[in-house]
Amino acid sequence: MNWVFFSVGSAFFAGLTAILGKLGVDGMNSNLATFIRTIVILLITAGIISARNEWQLPQHIAAKPFTFLVLSGIATGLSWLCYYRALQLAPASWVAPIDKLSVVIAIILGVVILGEPLSLKLVAGSILILSGVLVLAL
Secondary structure, three states, rough: OOOHHHHHHHHHHHHHHHHHHHHHOOOOOOOHHHHHHHHHHHHHHHHHHHHHHOOOOOOOHHHHHHHHHHHHHHHHHHHHHHHHHHHHOOOHHHHHHHOHHHHHHHHHHHHHHOOOOOOOOHHHHHHHHHHHHHHHHH
16 A cells, blocks of 8 residues: 555645745746756755665666656656746646646546556546536636
8 A cells, every 4th residue: 555655645745836836936937946846856866866775777778668757757847847837827726726637637648548447436536626627727
């Protein structure tokens, strides 16, 4: 059940990110704010890797996983740039719910691209998330 612990942690820190980010972009260029955030993440991650002595690279890094990690990094960067700009333009209570449409998008992409099984529970949950976003956004 470690994944549940980390998933709840992710949700908590993502919610905190919205509030702290909104406070952080006040009077600052959103792209610069994203850059500062990225540097902080880089330093924290490097510290964790150092503390755990995990700097060893595998003997062979396959091109496919490496390519997807690079693409994932690009997608993350673009997401953060859009997120901080949105926070600069609107209240966090408006931006954060719309950002959570990423859950529905991830479910759809997981089914379509990864071949993950589609269930009634996934469809119902996605509809509820989408409904909640529409209620909050309109």
